[in-house]
Amino acid sequence: MVQIILTGPTASGKGSVAFELAGRMGASIACMDSMKVYRGMDIV
Numbered sequence: 001m002v003q004i005i006l007t008g009p010t011a012s013g014k015g016s017v018a019f020e021l022a023g024r025m026g027a028s029i030a031c032m033d034s035m036k037v038y039r040g041m042d043i044v
Contacts, residue, residue: 004021006014022029 006018008014018029021027
């Protein structure tokens with residue numbers, strides 16, 4: 001199984017690239033967005 005990892009700054013187009021690659025390769029996407037992981041853990 002081939003795994004491709006995309007990294008980069010916020011709003012740099014990673015999601016668009018991931019969806020395009022997944023469509024072309026017939027692959028699935030695993031989103032590891034830090035904003036989803038840490039939701040509800042406010043900094044005080």
